[in-house]
Structure formats: C-alpha cells, structure tokens
Amino acid sequence: xxxxxxxxxxxxxxxxxxxxxxxxxxxxxxxxxxxxxxxxxxxxxxxxxxxxxxxxxxxxxxxxxxxxxxxxxxxxxxxxxxxxxxxxxxxxxxxxxxxxxxxxxxxxxxxxxxxxxxxxxxxxxxxxxxxxxxxxxxxxxxxxxxxxxxxxxxxxxxxxxxxxxxxxxxxxxxxxxxxxxxxxxxxxxxxxxxxxxxxxxxxxxxxxxxxxxxxxxxxxxxxxxxxxxxxxxxxxxxxxxxxxxxxxxxxxxxxxxxxxxxxxxxxxxxxxxxxxxxxxxxxxxxxxxxxxxxxxxxxxxxxxxxxxxxxxxxxxxxxxxxxxxxxxxxxxxxxxxxxxxxxxxxxxxxxxxxxxxxxxxxxxxxxxxxxxxxxxxxxxxxxxxxxxxxxxxxxxxxxxxxxxxxxxxxxxxxxxxxxxxxxxxxxxxxxxxxxxxxxxxxxxxxxxxxxxxxxxxxxxxxxxxxxxxxxxxxxxxxxxxxxxxxxxxxxxxxxxxxxxxxxxxxxxxxxxxxxxxxxxxxxxxxxxxxxxxxxxxxxxxxxxxxxxxxxx
Amino acid sequence: xxxxxxxxxxxxxxxxxxxxxxxxxxxxxxxxxxxxxxxxxxxxxxxxxxxxxxxxxxxxxxxxxxxxxxxxxxxxxxxxxxxxxxxxxxxxxxxxxxxxxxxxxxxxxxxxxxxxxxxxxxxxxxxxxxxxxxxxxxxxxxxxxxxxxxxxxxxxxxxxxxxxxxxxxxxxxxxxxxxxxxxxxxxxxxxxxxxxxxxxxxxxxxxxxxxxxxxxxxxxxxxxxxxxxxxxxxxxxxxxxxxxxxxxxx
Amino acid sequence: xxxxxxxxxxxxxxxxxxxxxxxxxxxxxxxxxxxxxxxxxxxxxxxxxxxxxxxx
Ligand code: HEM
Ligand code: HEM
Numbered sequence: 001x002x003x004x005x006x007x008x009x010x011x012x013x014x015x016x017x018x019x020x021x022x023x024x025x026x027x028x029x030x031x032x033x034x035x036x037x038x039x040x041x042x043x044x045x046x047x048x049x050x051x052x053x054x055x056x057x058x059x060x061x062x063x064x065x066x067x068x069x070x071x072x073x074x075x076x077x078x079x080x081x082x083x084x085x086x087x088x089x090x091x092x093x094x095x096x097x098x099x100x101x102x103x104x105x106x107x108x109x110x111x112x113x114x115x116x117x118x119x120x121x122x123x124x125x126x127x128x129x130x131x132x133x134x135x136x137x138x139x140x141x142x143x144x145x146x147x148x149x150x151x152x153x154x155x156x157x158x159x160x161x162x163x164x165x166x167x168x169x170x171x172x173x174x175x176x177x178x179x180x181x182x183x184x185x186x187x188x189x190x191x192x193x194x195x196x197x198x199x200x201x202x203x204x205x206x207x208x209x210x211x212x213x214x215x216x217x218x219x220x221x222x223x224x225x226x227x228x229x230x231x232x233x234x235x236x237x238x239x240x241x242x243x244x245x246x247x248x249x250x251x252x253x254x255x256x257x258x259x260x261x262x263x264x265x266x267x268x269x270x271x272x273x274x275x276x277x278x279x280x281x282x283x284x285x286x287x288x289x290x291x292x293x294x295x296x297x298x299x300x301x302x303x304x305x306x307x308x309x310x311x312x313x314x315x316x317x318x319x320x321x322x323x324x325x326x327x328x329x330x331x332x333x334x335x336x337x338x339x340x341x342x343x344x345x346x347x348x349x350x351x352x353x354x355x356x357x358x359x360x361x362x363x364x365x366x367x368x369x370x371x372x373x374x375x376x377x378x379x380x381x382x383x384x385x386x387x388x389x390x391x392x393x394x395x396x397x398x399x400x401x402x403x404x405x406x407x408x409x410x411x412x413x414x415x416x417x418x419x420x421x422x423x424x425x426x427x428x429x430x431x432x433x434x435x436x437x438x439x440x441x442x443x444x445x446x447x448x449x450x451x452x453x454x455x456x457x458x459x460x461x462x463x464x465x466x467x468x469x470x471x472x473x474x475x476x477x478x479x480x481x482x483x484x485x486x487x488x489x490x491x492x493x494x495x496x497x498x499x500x501x502x503x504x505x506x507x508x509x510x511x512x513x514x515x516x517x518x519x520x521x522x523x524x525x526x527x528x529x530x531x532x533x534x535x536x537x538x539x540x541x542x543x544x545x546x547x548x549x550x551x552x
Numbered sequence: 553x554x555x556x557x558x559x560x561x562x563x564x565x566x567x568x569x570x571x572x573x574x575x576x577x578x579x580x581x582x583x584x585x586x587x588x589x590x591x592x593x594x595x596x597x598x599x600x601x602x603x604x605x606x607x608x609x610x611x612x613x614x615x616x617x618x619x620x621x622x623x624x625x626x627x628x629x630x631x632x633x634x635x636x637x638x639x640x641x642x643x644x645x646x647x648x649x650x651x652x653x654x655x656x657x658x659x660x661x662x663x664x665x666x667x668x669x670x671x672x673x674x675x676x677x678x679x680x681x682x683x684x685x686x687x688x689x690x691x692x693x694x695x696x697x698x699x700x701x702x703x704x705x706x707x708x709x710x711x712x713x714x715x716x717x718x719x720x721x722x723x724x725x726x727x728x729x730x731x732x733x734x735x736x737x738x739x740x741x742x743x744x745x746x747x748x749x750x751x752x753x754x755x756x757x758x759x760x761x762x763x764x765x766x767x768x769x770x771x772x773x774x775x776x777x778x779x780x781x782x783x784x785x786x787x788x789x790x791x792x793x794x795x796x797x798x799x800x801x802x
Numbered sequence: 803x804x805x806x807x808x809x810x811x812x813x814x815x816x817x818x819x820x821x822x823x824x825x826x827x828x829x830x831x832x833x834x835x836x837x838x839x840x841x842x843x844x845x846x847x848x849x850x851x852x853x854x855x856x857x858x
Contacts, residue, residue, distance in 0.1 A: 070856060100659065103683070103690040113692040115618020145849060149856040177616040181651055210565045212856075215848060217841040218568065230569060231576045238580075243716045245709040251612065253710075255717045258646035260587045262654055267580050287849065296846040301833050304842075308829040311572060312822070315579030324628035325654065326643040330811075331583050338579070397630055401658035474632040482635055486661045487688050497690075575825060582818040586811045 003062045003073060004053075008154045012053055015158065020046040026190070029248040034178045035190065038169050038250070045165055070143045072432050074156040076522075078136030079429060081164055082421070083515040085128025090508040092121040097501035101494060111175040119174045119186045125413065126184060126276060128167045133421045134280040135160055135202070138225045140428055141287045142206060145222060146213030155205045162198035166191055178250045182265050184272045185239050189252045192240040199236070203229050220303045224283035227311050231275040239268035259327055266321040274314035277412065281376075281420050282310075285353055288424040289373045293363060298355035302348050309345025313338050320391035323400060332393065339391030343384060350381035368441070368448040372423030375452060379415025383408060398474075403496070404466025407459050414455040414507055422447065422514055429518050439520035443513055450510035457503030465496035597644045600784040602719060603776075604751045605707045605729040606736040606767075610776025612710070613769050614653070617694065624655035625664040625780065638665035639787040648719045648783075660691055665781035672760045675774045697770040698761055704730040725750055737771040738764045754782070 004012065023046060026039025099105045099114050106112040139156060143149060150156050170187035173179065179186040187195070206229060210218060244252035256264045290297050297303060319327060319335030354377050357364055364370050386408050390399045399405060426444055430437055438444055472489040476482060603611060614620070627633050627640045634640055641664050646652045670678075674685065679697060682689040707729035715721045725732070728746055735743030739757045741764075748755050760774040781787070832838065 068856065099692070100690055103692060106692050108693060108695060110617075110694075110696050113617065113694070115621045115692070118618060118621045143856070147856055174618075179615060179618065181615040181618075181620055181653065183656065207565055207569070215844070216564065217845050218565065219845050219849065223568070226569065227572050227576070230572050234573070234576065243713045245706060245713050249706070249709065251706075251710075253650040253713050253717050255650070256652075257648060257650050257718060258652050259643045260584070261650070261652040262646075263584050263587055265651070267584060291849060294850070296850070300842045300846045304833050305829065308575060308825075311575045312579070312825060315576050316583065317579075319583060321656065322654075324630055325626050326641050326646070328587070330815075331587075334583060397628070400628070401624055401656070405657065473636070474630075476632075482632060486636070487686060490660075490690070491688050494690075578818060578821050582814040586807065586814050 003066050003071070004056075004153055005062060008152070009053060009056075012154055012157070013050060016046045016050045016053065020050070030250070031248070033249055034173060034176045035248060035250040037176065038173065038190070041169065041172065042165070045168070049161060067149060069149070071150045071153060071156065072140070074150075074160050075136050075139050075428075075432055078132055078139065078160055079425065079432070079518065081160070082129060082132040082136055082425070083511070083518060085124055085132055085167065086418075086511045087508070087515060089121060089124025089129050090504070090511055092117055092124055094501060094504045094508050096121050097497065097504050101497040101501055110177070116174050116177060119179060119183075120171050122184060123167070123171050123174070123186065126272075127170070128164075130276060130280075130417060130421070131163060131167070132160075133284075133424070134225075134228065134276075135163060137284050137288075137424055137428065138206070138280070140432065141221050141283065142209050142225065145219035145287065146210055146215075148209055148212035148214065151205055151208035151212065155201050159198055159202045159205060162194070162201070166195045166198060169194070173250070180240070180242065180252065180254060182239065182254070183269055185236070185265075185268060187240075188250050189240070189242050189244050190250070192236065192242075196233070196237060199229070199233050203233065219287075220297075220300065220307065221283040221287040223304075223307050224279045224286065227307070228275050228280035228283070231271060231279070231311075235268045235271050235275070239264055262322055262325070262327060263319065263331065267315070267318040270318035270321060271314055273412075274310065274317075277417050278314075278380075279310065281417055282349055284420050284424045285349075285373065285377065288420075288427045289353055289370075289377075290356060292367070292370050292373065292423070292427050293357055293360045295356055295360055298352050298358070302352050306345040306348040306352070309348070310342070313342045313345065317342055317391065320396065323393050323396040336391050336393055340388050343388040346384035346388075347381055350377050350384070353377035353380075368444040369423055369426040369438075371448055372419050372426065372451075375448075376416050376420035376423060379411055379419065379455070383412035383416055386411060398470040399466060402466035402470045403462045403493070404470065407462030407466055410455070410462065411459045414451070414458060418507070418511075419451060419455075422451070422511075425514070425518065429521055433522055435521055439517050439524060443517040447510045447513045447517070450506050450513065454503045454505070454507030454510060457506065458500050459503075461496040461499040461503060465493050465500075468492055597784050597786045600644060600647065600786070601752050601754070602648060602721065602725075603779070603783075604736055604747060604755060605711060605725075605733040606702075606772050606775045607779050608710060608714070608776075609702055609707060609733060609769075610772035610774070611653075613697070613773045614776060615651075619663075620653045620655045622657065622659035622691065623661070623663045624658050625652075625662065626654035627662055627664050633662070637662045638781065639790060642787050642790060644786055645781075645784060648714075650714065650717050650719065660689075663777070663780055665787075667778045667780040667782040672758055672774050672778065673762065675777055676761050676770060679770065679773065694773075697773055698768055700769040702733065702767045702769050702772050704733055704767065707733055722750075733772070734767055736775060737761075737767045 020043050023039045023042030023044075026042060027036045028039070030036030030039055095105070095112075096114060096117050099117075103114075106114065106117075110116070139150060166187070169191045173188060173191070174186060178188050180188060185192075206226065210222060210226075241255045242252040243255060244250075254261060286297060286303060316338035317335050319331045320339045321335075323332050323336070325332075354374070357370070357374055360370075364374050390396055390404070390408060399408075426438055429435070469489050469492065472484045472492065474482075475484060625641070625646075627637045629640045645664075646654070676698070678685045679694045681693040681695070682691040683693075708726050711721045711726045711729045715726065728750065731743045732747045732750065735741055735745070736747045736755070736757050737760055738744065739759060744757050747757055756775070756778055758775075758778075759771075760778075761768055761770040
C-alpha cells in the first residue's frame with residue numbers, strides 16, 4: 001500500500017469505515033445468530049486494515065515515477081495469501097480424509113465433524129487457494145501482456161482483500177453450521193452479495209486495464225481470465241438467488257426447488273469447474289508456460305479455437321451430474337453429448353501445451369518448474385478424458401456416488417490446478433521480486449516429487465475404491481439377490497481411505513516446502529537490484545509485514 | 553489519433569465480452585428454461601403434503617450438519633438401487649425442496665426412503681454414536697443434538713420464507729408454526745391435535761427423542777428422517793420398471 | 803398460443819442447434835481469416851519482449 005496517493009488513502013478509509021459500520025449493524029441485528037458473529041468479524045477485519053492504511057499515511061507521498069512501472073504490490077500480498085490458503089485448505093483436506101478412516105478424529109465436536117469441514121476444505125482450496133492464485137496471476141499477466149499499469153491503485157486492493165473477506169466469512173460459517181448446502185456455493189446470502197460487489201469491481205478493473213493496452217489484439221491468456229470473471233459472475237448470481245429468514249438471520253432458502261434446483265445447481269457446479277478450475281488456470285498455462293520454456297505457444301489459432309469450444313460446450317454439460325435421476329431424460333442426453341464433444345477443445349489445449357514443449361525437453365528435464373507445468377498439462381488431458389468418459393451414462397451408472405468421482409476431482413485438482421499454480425508461482429515470484437531465481441532449486445525439485453507422488457497415490461487409491469464399491473453395490477448372487485450389504489462395501493473402503501490420507505499428506509508437505517522456499521526467496525535480497533528501488537519508501541516494510549509466513 | 557485508437561481498443565474489449573456472454577448463456581437457457589413448464593406434463597399428485605414445522609427444522613439441521621456430504625436422497629432408475637433402497641425417486645417428491653438434497657456422494661447409504669425403516673429409538677441411538685449400533689461405521693456422532701433445544705421462535709419466519717419461494721404454507725400454518733412443532737414432539741399435549749389437522753392424518757406425532765419435557769434438535773432431525781419418502785405414495789404406485797425412464801420425453 | 807411444455811422444448815432444442823452451428827462458423831471464420839494472421843503471429847511472440855514497464 002506504500003504507493004497509494006492521499007486521495008486513494010482517503011477513499012480507502014471511507015470504504016473501510018462504511019464496511020465497519022455495516023459490520024456493527026450486522027452484529028447488532030444478528031446478535032447470537034451467526035450473522036452477529038460475522039458482523040463482528042467484518043468489523044475487526046476492517047479496523048485492522050484501517051490501521052494498516054492509516055499507519056502509512058504520513059510517510060512521503062509517492063513520486064510520479066511509480067506510474068512508469070507496473071503496480072506489483074497487490075501481487076506480492078496475493079502470493080502470500082495464496083500460500084496461506086493452500087496450506088489451510090489442504091490441511092483440512094488431510095484432516096477430512098483422516099476422519100473417513102478414523103471417525104473419532106473429530107473429537108466429538110460439532111464444528112470439526114466431517115459434514116462441516118468438508119465444505120471448509122472445498123472452499124478453502126477452490127476459492128482460497130485457487131481464487132487468490134487466479135486474482136494474483138491475472139494482475140501480473142494483464143499488466144505484462146497489455147504493457148499497461150493496472151488502471152488504478154485502490155481497486156486491486158479492494159478486489160484482493162475483499163475477496164479474502166468473502167473467503168473468511170464463508171469458511172468460518174461452515175464450521176459454525178451456516179451453509180446453503182449447494183456444493184461450491186455453500187456461502188450464505190450476505191457473503192454472496194458481498195462477492196458480487198467484489199466481482200464487479202474486479203471486472204471493471206480488468207476491462208479498464210485492458211483498455212490501456214498497447215496492442216490492438218488482446219493476448220489469449222486474458223481471454224481466459226475474462227471468461228473466468230464474466231461467467232463466474234453469471235453462475236454465482238443465478239445459483240445463489242435466495243430468500244433469507246430475515247435480515248437478522250444468516251439462514252436462507254434458495255428460490256429454486258427440486259428438479260429445477262438440481263439443474264441450476266449442477267449447471268453452476270460444473271461450470272464452476274469449467275470457469276474457475278479450468279479457464280482461469282488455462283490462462284496461467286498460456287502465459288507462464290511459454291514464458292518459462294522461452295518458446296511461443298505451439299499454435300495460437302488452436303488456442304483460440306479451443307477457447308470458444310470450451311466456453312460454448314461447457315455450459316451444456318452440467319446435466320451429466322444427474323444421470324438416471326428424476327431429471328428429464330433429454331437433458332441428461334444433451335449433457336452427455338456435449339461432455340463427449342468437450343474432449344476435443346480440452347485435448348486441443350493440453351496438446352497445444354505439450355507441443356509447445358516439444359524441442360525443449362532438455363529444459364523440462366533440468367527445470368522442475370517447467371516440469372510442474374508439463375505435468376499439469378498432462379493431468380489436464382487425463383482428467384478431461386476421464387470426465388468425458390464418466391459422462392457417458394452407463395459408465396456414470398457405475399461411477400456416480402462413489403470415490404471414482406473423488407479420484408477424478410483430485411486428478412484435476414491436484415494434478416492440474418495445483419501443479420499449474422505452483423509452476424506459475426515459481427515463475428512469478430522471482431520475476432516480481434526481481435530475483436534471479438528461486439532461493440533453492442533443490443527444494444523445488446523436492447516439492448515436485450512430493451506433489452507427483454501424492455497425486456498418484458491419491459488418485460489410484462480413489463480409482464480403486466470407487467470402482468470396487470460401485471461394483472459391489474451391483475453384484476448379484478446366482479439367485480438374483482444383492483450380495484453385499486452397504487456396510488460390507490464400506491469396510492472394503494478403509495484401506496484406500498488410509499492410503500488417500502497418506503497421499504494427501506505428501507501433497508500438503510510439498511505445499512509447505514513451497515511456502516518456505518518462496519519465503520526465503522523474498523527474504524534474502526538479491527544483492528544489488530533491490531537497493532535501487534527507492535521511489536516507494538514504504539515498499540520493503542510493507543512486503544515483509546503483509547506476506548504471511550509459512551507458519552501462519 | 554490516440555483518442556480514436558483508444559476508443560477502438562475499448563470497443564474490441566466490449567465486443568469480446570458480449571461474445572463470451574453470448575457463447576456461455578445458451579447452454580443454460582436451453583436446458584433450464586423448459587424445466588419450468590414441466591409441471592404441465594408431470595402427473596399431479598394429490599396426496600403430496602408439506603413438511604411440518606418440526607420436519608422443516610429437522611431438514612435445516614440436516615443441512616447445517618452437512619449430512620448431504622455423505623448421503624444422497626436420490627434413488628436412480630437402476631435395478632440394484634431400487635432393490636437396495638426402494639422405488640426410484642420421482643421429480644414430484646422434491647417439488648417443495650428448497651434446496652434439493654439429492655447429493656453427489658454416497659459415503660453412507662441413500663436416505664430418500666429411510667422414513668419408517670427404523671424406530672425413532674434406533675435413530676436416536678445411531679445419531680448419538682453410530683458405532684454403538686453399527687460398529688464398522690465411519691459416520692460422525694452427533695451427541696449435541698439431544699441437548700440443544702430447538703429454536704421454536706424462528707419457525708414462523710422459516711415458514712414465511714418458504715412461502716416466499718413458492719411452498720404453499722397458509723397463514724394459519726405460519727402463525728401456529730411454533731405450537732405445531734411443540735405439539736408434534738410432545739404427543740397428548742394440547743398442541744398436538746392442531747398438527748394433524750393442518751398437515752394431515754398421516755403426520756407422525758411422537759416423542760422422537762424419547763423425552764417429552766422439551767423439544768430438542770434431535771426431535772426435529774428424527775422427525776425429518778422419518779418423513780423421508782413418506783410425503784406422497786406416488787413412487788410406490790408408479791409401476792414403470794427400473795432401468796427405464798418414466799417418460800423419455802419430458 | 804399458450805406456451806406449452808412441448809413448444810418450449812422444441813424451440814429450445816431447435817434454436818440451440820442453430821445457435822451452435824452459427825456460432826461455430828463465426829469462430830472458424832475469425833480464426834482463419836487471412837487478415838488476422840499477422841495479429842496472431844505478433845501476439846504469439848509479443849510476450850517475450852523485455853521492457854519492464856508500461857508503455858505510456
Ligand atoms: C492435500 C491434498 C488434499 C486432500 C487430502 C483432499 C481430501 C479431500 C477429501 C477427503 C474430500 C472428501 C471426499 C469425500 O467426500 O469422500 C475432498 C473433496 C474435494 N476436494 Fe480435496 N483434498 C486435497 C486437495 C484438494 C485440492 C488442491 C483441491 C482443489 C483445487 C480439492 C478439491 C476438492 C473438491 C472439489 C472436493 C469435492 C469432491 C466431490 O464433491 O466429489 N482438494 N478432498
Ligand atoms: C472435459 C472435461 C470434463 C468432463 C466432461 C467432466 C465430467 C465429469 C463427470 C461426468 C463428473 C461426475 C459427475 C457425477 O457422477 O456426479 C465430474 C465430476 C467432477 N469434476 Fe469433472 N469433468 C471434466 C473435467 C474436469 C476438470 C478439469 C476438473 C478440475 C478440477 C473437474 C472437476 C470435477 C469436480 C470437482 C467434480 C465433482 C462434482 C461433485 O460431485 O461435487 N472436472 N466431472
């Protein structure tokens with residue numbers, strides 16, 4: 001925040017004060033309802049930020065020279081937040097995994113029981129880790145590819161810190177039992193409204209920055225970020241329409257019912273996968289992979305074709321989550337058809353990435369960062385193939401409701417989403433902090449192998465357990481009766497649940513190693529480069545203060 | 553010149569934005585819009601009743617505790633599911649469900665037709681500690697439900713919000729929500745007759761958690777579990793064979 | 803004419819199909835339009851230009 005002008009500081013302070021007042025109002029109206037607790041949290045959050053903002057207010061005003069440089073301060077804080085949520089979300093994931101193997105690990109407390117921590121895991125990794133990674137990298141990519149500084153200095157902070165307030169409210173709510181129960185949209189109405197405000201600001205900031213660009217053509221990575229921002233807004237608003245009990249209650253009821261609700265939910269759910277977990281991360285792929293490999297993307301045209309393919313086809317595919325249910329048959333078939341068609345643009349993207357590396361394999365061999373991205377493209381290809389396969393009705397008859405789905409999810413989440421993110425972070429961090437390289441190449445190497453081993457153990461365990469359970473559920477004896485009781489099939493799962501928790505633990509350790517390595521990279525100044533940067537005196541102090549340490 | 557250039561740049565960003573919206577919105581519209589006229593073709597079920605206030609409160613606890621993370625409430629049209637859990641689920645059965653709780657993962661068994669399968673006593677024991685009843689279970693224990701009093705005062709608001717999203721609760725039902733919840737969990741109290749009057753003779757009035765001195769969250773949750781699959785008989789009367797859809801075209 | 807389920811269904815399916823075809827054609831034209839070629843080739847390499855600062 002060291003570069004904020006007086007005007008921006010004042011405006012920021014006004015926003016924070018207004019929010020703090022809203023927090024007080026929520027606390028007063030909600031009282032013992034969770035809404036009241038959340039009001040208090042909003043208040044504390046705003047006051048803390050207000051303190052940070054004002055404590056820098058009396059330093060030297062920023063010089064105009066800052067405008068000749070990119071605005072990277074929010075990116076630096078964003079990297080720290082991404083790592084914090086990564087470790088938090090994955091820790092909860094390992095805990096949830098362990099509870100399925102050893103149910104007493106919730107210590108008989110309500111807030112730690114499986115049904116409550118599961119959404120804390122999914123939101124923690126998808127929104128906390130994934131969302132922060134997307135916002136952070138998008139600020140970097142849009143500036144570099146447009147050769148334009150972010151359109152202003154206040155709204156990036158508003159977007160980043162506002163989004164993290166959303167994550168905080170949402171996830172603390174799940175522990176306290178506040179949830180809409182819609183997968184990946186569990187946050188209640190007031191958090192949802194807040195996210196809309198943040199998201200609109202994000203959109204406006206992004207478009208204004210693009211409008212300052214140098215070239216008439218918008219680089220393809222920005223297309224994916226734009227699709228991510230726009231479509232997530234549409235999905236979020238439609239799926240979260242709800243009526244609260246009153247303005248003093250956290251609880252609300254969705255306006256959708258039954259079959260319609262199921263279709264709206266999975267139209268949302270599947271496209272959250274598409275535009276949150278795919279489009280945004282493809283944007284990272286299209287910028288950081290060529291950058292790191294120092295080779296242009298294999299085919300730019302192919303990337304355009306696959307962009308429109310993905311944007312168009314994905315929206316039809318949601319009904320493959322509802323095969324053989326009470327959803328009308330034709331919608332199921334339409335979803336299946338489009339899911340299979342979706343394989344074409346998906347593999348075009350994966351192939352485009354891998355072919356970009358063709359001729360640079362020696363770099364892939366020597367550079368673990370590039371290997372992260374290569375593996376990500378590979379797992380992207382794998383999980384989209386698997387997804388299209390699982391969307392075929394008879395296959396889904398077996399896979400649905402089982403751990404096979406969970407295996408598919410984590411092939412995508414660990415292998416694709418997390419690996420491309422770490423690859424991008426390892427490219428971004430030295431660039432932003434103007435270091436020649438990461439603190440330790442060996443630790444990157446260690447992280448790579450931990451991540452790969454963790455993913456493989458996780459995914460293979462879940463494939464096994466899912467297929468075994470699916471088959472056991474439908475096994476008939478010769479006299480045409482079901483052979484296995486439900487509990488028989490549950491017993492068969494335990495070894496795999498233990499293996500999964502172990503694989504997840506490896507992955508988590510990898511993330512901790514990454515956080516340490518990044519922390520050390522930031523902390524050890526690269527001899528000369530930093531000293532020259534003296535136009536923003538608050539800058540250095542700000543970085544060390546605002547980036548969470550791995551231990552946090 | 554720079555001015556003109558600038559405008560052109562902005563225009564292309566806007567056009568691009570509209571193209572994204574155009575590409576992304578069709579799929580949803582085509583698939584979702586026709587679902588809103590589906591009532592035209594689905595047979596109307598005359599015996600479908602509403603959740604009582606106590607059952608609705610139980611449903612909210614089911615949501616709060618995240619039971620849906622491990623349990624589905626949607627029996628698919630597959631033979632083994634029908635034989636394991638009962639007649640496959642029909643669209644009408646979740647007609648009043650805001651939100652639906654079909655679920656996506658069966659760590660535990662499907663619950664769409666759990667109502668009536670076990671006694672209240674079994675459910676209470678099971679929820680207090682599943683491993684007392686099923687030693688192999690990995691379901692969490694929910695001991696706190698039996699001691700948490702149910703917030704009766706919020707029930708009229710809950711019913712009103714349900715009505716706002718389309719569930720046909722009457723003014724009378726809303727007014728009496730707290731009394732009805734109490735009456736359903738305390739048989740032979742003066743409030744109990746009103747429940748069957750308003751919600752039908754089939755409504756179960758019972759001391760769900762075995763204690764009649766107060767109404768707890770356990771009462772509500774067990775009342776909800778016992779009504780799952782019991783709101784209408786339609787699914788039991790539906791004669792279409794599994795693995796074959798009711799009507800391929802709607 | 804009242805909006806029945808059948809008509810809405812037919813409409814949605816037909817319209818969806820035409821939309822799909824029309825959209826694909828537009829995308830193909832955009833991608834392979836010869837006059838766009840130069841832009842795309844420029845974009846492909848542009849990210850490697852090293853001038854670490856905004857252009858204006
Ligand atoms: C340390 C690594 C991780 C572990 C141990 C882990 C563990 C788990 C567990 C135990 C579940 C619940 C599965 C069930 O209900 O049976 C789950 C669900 C889920 N996780 Fe993870 N997870 C990890 C990392 C991630 C990451 C990085 C992401 C996303 C970027 C992710 C996304 C999800 C999603 C979307 C679900 C819901 C799946 C569904 O509904 O089918 N996980 N995870
Ligand atoms: C061509 C691309 C893809 C297709 C066609 C596809 C298809 C599917 C199918 C059929 C299911 C199972 C639905 C069910 O039986 O309940 C599923 C679940 C899921 N997929 Fe994919 N998938 C694709 C790519 C991905 C990717 C890249 C990710 C990234 C992480 C992903 C994340 C998920 C998640 C989170 C779920 C679980 C939803 C839930 O039940 O909670 N998918 N997908």
